[in-house]
Amino acid sequence: MRYEPVIGLEVHAELSTKSKIFCSCSTAFGAEINTHVCPVCTGQPGALPVLNKQVVHYAAKMGVATHCHINQLCKSDRKNYFYPDLPKAYQISQFDVPICENGYVDFEVDGQPKRVRFERIHFEEDAGKLLHDEGEGTVVDFNRCGVPLIEMVTRPDIHSSAEAKEFLETIKTTLSYLQICDCRMEEGSIRCDVNVSVRPEGTEELGTRVEMKNINSFSAAVRAIDYEVNRQIEVLEDGGKIIQETRRWDDSKVKNLVMRTKEDAQDYRYFPDPDLVAVEIDDEWMRQIESEIPELPQSRYARYIKEIGLQPKEARIISDAYDKACLLDEGVSMGRVDSRSIANWILSDISKYLNDKGLELKDTKLTAGKLVDMIELIEKNTISGNAGKKVLVQLFETDDSVDAIVDKLGLKQVSDEGAIQKLVDEVLAANPKSVADYKGGKKNVIGFLVGQCMKASKGKGNPKMINQCLNKTLSQM
Amino acid sequence: MELYQKTAAELSAMLKNKEVSSVELTKAAFARTAQVEEQTGAYITLTEEKALADAAAIDSRRAAGETLPPLAGVPVSVKDNICTKGIRTTCASKMLENFLPPYNATVMEKLDEAGLIMTGKTNLDEFAMGSSCENSALRKTRNPHNLDRVTGGSSGGAAASVAAGEVSIAVGSDTGGSIRQPASFCGVVGMKPTYGTVSRYGLIAFASSLDQIGPFGRCIEDTAMLADVLMGHDMRDSTSVPREYPSLTAGLNADIKGMKIGLPKEYFGEGISEEVSKAVLAAAETYRQLGAEVVEISLPLSRYALPIYYILSSAEASSNLARFDGVKYGYRAKEFDGLIDLYVKSRSEGFGPEVQRRIMLGTYVLSSGYYDAYYKKARAAQRAIRADYAKAFEQVDLILTPTAPTTAYKIGEKTSDPLQMYMGDICTVSVNIAGLPGLVQPCGFDADKMPIGMQLIGPRFGEQTLLNAGLAYEKASGLSNIVAL
Numbered sequence: 024m025r026y027e028p029v030i031g032l033e034v035h036a037e038l039s040t041k042s043k044i045f046c047s048c049s050t051a052f053g054a055e056i057n058t059h060v061c062p063v064c065t066g067q068p069g070a071l072p073v074l075n076k077q078v079v080h081y082a083a084k085m086g087v088a089t090h091c092h093i094n095q096l097c098k099s100d101r102k103n104y105f106y107p108d109l110p111k112a113y114q115i116s117q118f119d120v121p122i123c124e125n126g127y128v129d130f131e132v133d134g135q136p137k138r139v140r141f142e143r144i145h146f147e148e149d150a151g152k153l154l155h156d157e158g159e160g161t162v163v164d165f166n167r168c169g170v171p172l173i174e175m176v177t178r179p180d181i182h183s184s185a186e187a188k189e190f191l192e193t194i195k196t197t198l199s200y201l202q203i204c205d206c207r208m209e210e211g212s213i214r215c216d217v218n219v220s221v222r223p224e225g226t227e228e229l230g231t232r233v234e235m236k237n238i239n240s241f242s243a244a245v246r247a248i249d250y251e252v253n254r255q256i257e258v259l260e261d262g263g264k265i266i267q268e269t270r271r272w273d274d275s276k277v278k279n280l281v282m283r284t285k286e287d288a289q290d291y292r293y294f295p296d297p298d299l300v301a302v303e304i305d306d307e308w309m310r311q312i313e314s315e316i317p318e319l320p321q322s323r324y325a326r327y328i329k330e331i332g333l334q335p336k337e338a339r340i341i342s343d344a345y346d347k348a349c350l351l352d353e354g355v356s357m358g359r360v361d362s363r364s365i366a367n368w369i370l371s372d373i374s375k376y377l378n379d380k381g382l383e384l385k386d387t388k389l390t391a392g393k394l395v396d397m398i399e400l401i402e403k404n405t406i407s408g409n410a411g412k413k414v415l416v417q418l419f420e421t422d423d424s425v426d427a428i429v430d431k432l433g434l435k436q437v438s439d440e441g442a443i444q445k446l447v448d449e450v451l452a453a454n455p456k457s458v459a460d461y462k463g464g465k466k467n468v469i470g471f472l473v474g475q476c477m478k479a480s481k482g483k484g485n486p487k488m489i490n491q492c493l494n495k496t497l498s499q500m
Numbered sequence: 501m502e503l504y505q506k507t508a509a510e511l512s513a514m515l516k517n518k519e520v521s522s523v524e525l526t527k528a529a530f531a532r533t534a535q536v537e538e539q540t541g542a543y544i545t546l547t548e549e550k551a552l553a554d555a556a557a558i559d560s561r562r563a564a565g566e567t568l569p570p571l572a573g574v575p576v577s578v579k580d581n582i583c584t585k586g587i588r589t590t591c592a593s594k595m596l597e598n599f600l601p602p603y604n605a606t607v608m609e610k611l612d613e614a615g616l617i618m619t620g621k622t623n624l625d626e627f628a629m630g631s632s633c634e635n636s637a638l639r640k641t642r643n644p645h646n647l648d649r650v651t652g653g654s655s656g657g658a659a660a661s662v663a664a665g666e667v668s669i670a671v672g673s674d675t676g677g678s679i680r681q682p683a684s685f686c687g688v689v690g691m692k693p694t695y696g697t698v699s700r701y702g703l704i705a706f707a708s709s710l711d712q713i714g715p716f717g718r719c720i721e722d723t724a725m726l727a728d729v730l731m732g733h734d735m736r737d738s739t740s741v742p743r744e745y746p747s748l749t750a751g752l753n754a755d756i757k758g759m760k761i762g763l764p765k766e767y768f769g770e771g772i773s774e775e776v777s778k779a780v781l782a783a784a785e786t787y788r789q790l791g792a793e794v795v796e797i798s799l800p801l802s803r804y805a806l807p808i809y810y811i812l813s814s815a816e817a818s819s820n821l822a823r824f825d826g827v828k829y830g831y832r833a834k835e836f837d838g839l840i841d842l843y844v845k846s847r848s849e850g851f852g853p854e855v856q857r858r859i860m861l862g863t864y865v866l867s868s869g870y871y872d873a874y875y876k877k878a879r880a881a882q883r884a885i886r887a888d889y890a891k892a893f894e895q896v897d898l899i900l901t902p903t904a905p906t907t908a909y910k911i912g913e914k915t916s917d918p919l920q921m922y923m924g925d926i927c928t929v930s931v932n933i934a935g936l937p938g939l940v941q942p943c944g945f946d947a948d949k950m951p952i953g954m955q956l957i958g959p960r961f962g963e964q965t966l967l968n969a970g971l972a973y974e975k976a977s978g979l980s981n982i983v984a985l
């Protein structure tokens with residue numbers, strides 16, 4: 024029998040607000056243990072939470088970008104459970120009325136369109152971290168405690184690990200487009216839990232679902248799903264039954280183990296947090312949120328293929344990176360140079376520089392205007408393509424204008440006809456054998472002669488003009 | 501007349517006229533405390549050294565010619581569930597016996613800004629859960645009018661400290677009557693302000709949607725003066741109401757001609773002692789003579805108030821008190837085997853029986869399968885009670901009721917029967933459920949010479965009307981500034 028996996032994801036993304044969700048402590052990553060803490064985020068008796076409105080704003084942005092219905096009256100609920108990393112012994116989250124409901128994202132898997140629906144998106148606070156290697160006993164670090172998260176819960180619309188991976192990539196790209204998450208995977212800014220069941224292909228009824236936790240990267244999600252799907256199929260093939268349970272993924276061992284079964288599922292005793300009042304997103308606020316949603320990657324991807332003629336792979340590379348897509352769109356909108364060449368520069372030299380240096384565009388000084396200035400000079404034959412590469416490095420690292428860089432580095436091409444003629448005459452005079460060869464029909468010596476001219480000009484001669492001039496002069500000889 | 505017998509308003513005037521210094525006043529307060537504290541047991545912690553230093557600072561500011569707020573230099577006691585930075589804050593619980601808060605409650609900042617001198621932290625029922633102060637795990641407090649009687653609770657220490665003249669004013673908190681009922685039992689004035697008018701930031705939560713800090717005094721004017729210090733908007737408390745807070749003291753006016761006062765018939769029947777009913781009805785008569793119109797009204801949902809209160813307050817308490825887990829602060833069991841054992845032992849040993857009872861009750865009503873039948877239903881009934889009051893306040897300006905079914909009972913009399921104890925809150929809890937202000941003041945004594953307190957209930961933000969009506973009665977009855985012991 025063939026089986027179809029049915030997969031739903033719960034994705035947690037840390038929002039990139041400056042301060043925590045219920046206090047003014049910093050959300051910066053990597054600080055000394057328990058330095059970004061206060062009475063509120065360490066759950067001191069009597070301390071009270073005050074909701075950071077930016078969290079509401081960011082969560083609603085994600086909802087709008089994923090076609091969700093936005094519940095404009097946001098309430099907060101307490102999720103009660105005991106754990107040492109949770110100082111109040113309850114997490115402030117949203118229960119029955121999440122800020123966003125019933126959305127979806129569209130993306131492509133192997134060139135085929137795919138839609139995954141969202142059940143809900145809600146905001147909540149992150150917990151602290153238990154450190155077991157800080158000397159005697161266990162240390163609780165509350166720096167992450169109270170960092171805002173959104174939890175995005177999908178419907179079980181995913182049917183393979185490949186789809187799951189593409190979905191996660193889409194979420195990540197969308198978050199970065201909205202500029203509401205740092206998307207630093209190594210810092211855990213996006214994490215996911217996976218719900219997996221399998222059913223005989225062609226049937227509708229859902230199988231028993233197993234939840235997997237502790238998945239820390241997209242590639243781990245792929246491995247975890249593949250493992251769990253195979254495990255479930257094996258159990259069923261052996262005549263066994265799937266037990267509803269939560270399993271913990273161990274990526275280093277590439278296997279999962281039971282964490283808890285349905286019997287010891289916790290009762291979180293959700294109830295509205297009496298310390299917080301409902302926050303209303305009024306219509307004006309909604310309009311502000313909507314106005315901040317940029318054109319999203321899926322749309323740009325399609326446009327780059329259709330309007331600029333990029334290959335799907337190329338379009339994907341640019342549309343996946345918000346800052347690259349913005350650079351391209353801004354450059355194109357100036358209408359001064361060929362769109363395709365802007366894309367080419369982004370795909371080649373710009374991407375390579377960023378990769379080599381481990382930087383993002385925003386960490387450099389490159390602007391769309393300067394990139395276009397530079398390409399324009401190449402198109403006008405003022406500088407060579409090679410010289411452009413040298414200019415680009417300066418554009419990343421300095422505030423200088425393109426003209427200033429070209430001057431400073433002396434990259435201007437010789438395009439003066441008289442100067443070129445003089446150059447050609449000199450080279451022809453110095454290479455009589457080549458001239459004879461040319462006249463004897465060996466037309467390909469022209470390449471050698473162009474090279475000699477370039478050498479004589481110390482690389483600054485305009486190769487196209489030299490070529491033309493050589494042809495003309497030789498034919499007249 | 502001794503200094504300890506004077507009202508805060510009188511002390512304020514003496515300080516202003518430099519007839520007395522704050523250091524002298526503070527010394528007098530501690531002298532009186534030394535004299536009576538063994539009998540009253542009002543305090544858990546005395547902060548004499550700090551108080552004298554604070555008083556000296558106020559004196560030197562005054563000597564330098566600075567104009568100080570009215571209560572600057574006047575001693576005040578603070579209930580021990582309000583966080584005081586570096587000064588232990590116990591909630592009268594073994595759980596927090598040695599807890600030193602790392603921060604000050606907003607009301608502590610306000611007291612400090614107003615120049616008040618904190619004398620110490622007063623006793624309460626553990627985590628403010630109780631109606632007699634007998635649930636304190638740390639101290640036994642006795643009623644200054646009769647040392648065999650309870651003070652009421654949970655702010656029993658606060659009420660006793662004021663009644664015995666240890667201080668003229670005190671800060672308490674009220675979740676279901678915890679200011680008003682002990683005020684009634686101890687023959688002093690106490691006010692629970694409208695929910696949201698005093699910041700809860702730093703008040704160790706019992707039931708967040710019902711808790712409210714408020715003032716005690718021995719007269720209406722003192723109560724108004726302290727209310728003026730405590731009330732105001734606070735950004736750190738999301739439930740704090742942003743609005744104007746005009747001075748209640750400045751607005752005091754004893755002319756209540758034409759005021760309409762309602763007597764809800766449900767508050768004068770079965771379960772209320774005759775002596776109490778009689779005294780409150782006599783107060784109604786006084787109001788009539790003062791030119792108020794007194795009418796009978798009905799609050800038909802009153803009988804649901806008690807179960808609603810115990811469901812909502814216990815539900816919130818079960819969550820609010822979950823943080824006391826032996827991990828971060830407070831009591832931790834000496835020996836434990838693993839995390840769960842640490843939780844179970846620390847909480848079983850750290851919390852007293854009443855607190856454990858409420859946590860269990862609250863956990864139960866929030867559990868899946870019971871939530872709809874209890875918590876959700878109670879919330880719906882809460883809205884109905886609010887509507888009940890709103891309807892009543894279309895007819896009348898204020899509502900007059902008894903504060904408690906009886907006067908202060910004997911210590912130990914009700915400790916074995918929690919339900920009987922809960923019944924004592926029947927007149928006060930609906931005020932918290934509806935988020936309204938309530939004022940309690942003495943209106944007579946019973947045959948055992950125990951004070952009887954009457955309760956005035958106002959509409960939201962109706963504190964000024966309450967205090968004016970209180971002042972009118974106080975002047976007419978002469979029942980003011982009663983110092984016991």
Ligand SMILES: [Zn+2]
Nearest residue numbers: 046048061064
């Ligand atoms: Zn904090």
